[in-house]
Amino acid sequence: MKDLSQKQKNRLKATLLLVALTNMVSVALSPATEQIRQFFGVELATVQTAMSATNVVQITVSLVAMYLINRGILTKKRAVVMGQSFFGLAVIFVLLFHNAFWCVYVLSALVGGACGLFVTNAFGIIFDCFEPDERQGLTGLQTSCISLGGILASLAGGFLAGFFWYGGYLVLSVGIVIAVVAALNIPDYKTPKAQEGGKRSPIRSQVFFYAASAFLFMLCYITVGQNISSHLSRHYENYSRLAGICSAVQMGGGVVSGLLFKKISGKLQDDTLVLSLCVLSGGLMLLSFLTTSLPLILLSVFLCGLTLSLFNPWCIFGVSVNSDPTNSAVTSVIISAIAPSAGGFLSPVVFTNITNALVPGATDFRYRFVSCCALGIAVLIFIRNRIVKKKAA
Numbered sequence: 001m002k003d004l005s006q007k008q009k010n011r012l013k014a015t016l017l018l019v020a021l022t023n024m025v026s027v028a029l030s031p032a033t034e035q036i037r038q039f040f041g042v043e044l045a046t047v048q049t050a051m052s053a054t055n056v057v058q059i060t061v062s063l064v065a066m067y068l069i070n071r072g073i074l075t076k077k078r079a080v081v082m083g084q085s086f087f088g089l090a091v092i093f094v095l096l097f098h099n100a101f102w103c104v105y106v107l108s109a110l111v112g113g114a115c116g117l118f119v120t121n122a123f124g125i126i127f128d129c130f131e132p133d134e135r136q137g138l139t140g141l142q143t144s145c146i147s148l149g150g151i152l153a154s155l156a157g158g159f160l161a162g163f164f165w166y167g168g169y170l171v172l173s174v175g176i177v178i179a180v181v182a183a184l185n186i187p188d189y190k191t192p193k194a195q196e197g198g199k200r201s202p203i204r205s206q207v208f209f210y211a212a213s214a215f216l217f218m219l220c221y222i223t224v225g226q227n228i229s230s231h232l233s234r235h236y237e238n239y240s241r242l243a244g245i246c247s248a249v250q251m252g253g254g255v256v257s258g259l260l261f262k263k264i265s266g267k268l269q270d271d272t273l274v275l276s277l278c279v280l281s282g283g284l285m286l287l288s289f290l291t292t293s294l295p296l297i298l299l300s301v302f303l304c305g306l307t308l309s310l311f312n313p314w315c316i317f318g319v320s321v322n323s324d325p326t327n328s329a330v331t332s333v334i335i336s337a338i339a340p341s342a343g344g345f346l347s348p349v350v351f352t353n354i355t356n357a358l359v360p361g362a363t364d365f366r367y368r369f370v371s372c373c374a375l376g377i378a379v380l381i382f383i384r385n386r387i388v389k390k391k392a393a
Contacts, residue, residue, distance in 0.1 A: 004129060004187065012129060013138060015185040018178055019080060019122050020142045021149030022087070024251065025175075026054060026111060027225060028157025028168035031243040034229040035165045040101040045356065048226050048348035050104045054112035055345035061116025062337035066330060069121070069190075076121040076128075077186040083118030084182060086110055087175030094169040107169060114175065116337060124332035125186065127320050139317050140261030143309040147254025154251060158244010204322040207331050210315040211339040213273055213381060217311050218343030220280060220374040223351055223366065224250060224287070224304045231363040235292050242294070246301045253305025258313070265314050270385045276311035277378035280304055281371045288367035312340070 004012065029051060037047045068074035090110040097103040126135055126142070153171050160167025229243040236242050257264075265272045283303035290296045316335055323331040355366040 008187070009129070011185045012125070012187070015182055016122055016125065016138070017142060017145045018181055019084070019118060020145040021152070022084065022175055022178060023115070023119055023122075023146040024150035025087070025153045025172060026051075026115075027150045027247045027251065028153035028171040029111075030168075030225045030247060031154065031158035031229055031240050032161035032165045032168055033226065034233045034243075035161060035240050036101075036104065037230075039165050042101060044230060044361075045348060045352045047104070048352055050101070051108055052222075052226075052345045052348055053105055053108040054115065055341035055343075057109045057112025058116040058119070058341045059338050061113045062120045062333045062341075065117055065121065066333045069124075070330070072190045075188050075190060076125050077182070077188045079121040080118040080125075080186060081179050081183045083114045083116070083121075084175040084179035086114035086117065087172035088179075090114070091170060091173045094166045098164075098166045111172070112341075115341075120333045120336045123316060123320075123336045124328045127323055127328040127332060128189075129187070132321055135320050136265070136317050137262055139313040139320070140258050140265075140309070142258075143261065143313040144255045144258030147251040147258055147305065147309055150251030150254065151248040154244045154247030156244075158241045158247065161240045161244065162238065201324050201327045203327060203331060203334075206322045207319050207334060209384075210318045211334045214312065214315045214335060214339040215343040216377050217273075217277065217280075217307075217315075217374075218340040219347050219350065220277075220284075220370050220377070221304070221308060221311075222344045222347040223370045224284065224301060226348060227352075227363045227366060228301065231287075231291065231367075232297075236294075246298065249298045250301040250305035253302040253307075254309040256309075257306040258309035261309055261313050264310060265317070270314075270318075270388070271382070272310055272314045274378050274382045274385065276307040277374050277381070280307040281374040281378065283307075284367045284371035284374065288364045288371065291364065315339075 033044070033047055033051065036042075036051075037044050040047075065074060065079050069076060069079065087110075090107055093110060094103065094107055097106070126138060130138060153168075156171045157168030160170060225247050228246050229239055232239040232242050232246070264275075268275060280303075283300050283306075286303070287297065287300035290300060319331050319335040320328075351366060351370055355362065355369050358369075359365040
């Protein structure tokens with residue numbers, strides 16, 4: 001693609017940050033998890049699995065979009081615009097078919113399709129249009145915006161879920177406005193491979209390390225929001241709205257750490273991942289012992305939220321410096337769709353079912369179990385980092 005002027009880059013940055021506000025829009029839906037379970041009379045694991053089906057669809061659509069982009073049939077700009085437009089379809093659908101449980105699966109497919117189109121390709125545009133130093137700063141800001149969007153979506157979703165279970169889905173209508181902004185400011189270009197007929201560069205092994213790390217992190221991180229509604233329902237009557245507040249505070253932690261990301265990651269490098277997992281483990285453990293003190297519950301979810309804007313952007317930045325424009329469509333799908341979405345989808349399948357088999361219905365035990373798993377993963381990454389440093393020395 002042709003070089004962009006500084007003015008064009010500034011508009012592109014602002015647009016990508018606006019798009020990032022909708023990356024975590026699905027948190028607007030999680031406060032209604034317990035309400036959906038009660039409304040349709042199904043098991044909690046069934047609701048969680050139906051809602052997390054978004055992740056499977058996101059992976060599938062991301063791969064299809066990658067295939068089309070690499071062959072010049074689709075551009076990253078058009079994928080982002082289409083993805084944001086899909087949110088509007090989800091709003092129309094939920095207004096028409098909200099009385100049957102199967103609609104939750106269809107809504108998950110629509111939301112997953114939207115995310116599969118715009119999330120990975122928004123990251124791919126960063127890989128293509130900005131130099132490494134610009135990427136590191138922009139990635140941190142982008143993650144802060146993702147968390148800020150999560151705050152707004154959580155508050156709105158929790159508030160609307162207090163009226164009807166599908167209220168959070170109405171938040172998705174914001175995508176229509178963002179689609180228009182993206183259409184005006186994102187450059188339309190084809191990948192070098194599709195444009196010039198060249199070969200794609202091989203994917204480096206470091207990409208798979210960061211992808212595996214992102215998968216394991218999301219496997220643990222997702223349990224916080226997915227179970228908070230049930231965790232609160234035993235002691236609070238207005239648990240849906242409180243769950244929305246908790247999700248907002250959790251995202252607030254992500255905003256704070258995102259602003260500090262460049263400074264922290266510049267010093268810790270790959271140990272940023274270790275720090276994030278240790279903090280997540282501590283937050284989950286603290287949350288597991290708290291069921292009646294709302295201020296301490298909010299502190300716990302805030303600590304958990306701090307980790308998202310440290311772990312994910314470092315993985316994304318690590319992949320970006322090990323990619324080039326010829327393979328960025330592939331690597332951006334791996335790190336922003338396949339790895340985290342697989343973790344998000346498998347989280348309830350693994351943790352909810354295992355902990356229910358051990359201690360049925362105990363969210364406090366589930367949080368403790370996941371806390372121990374996060375700490376174990378931190379130890380493994382710490383050992384790996386020491387080995388890599390020793391080899392480099």
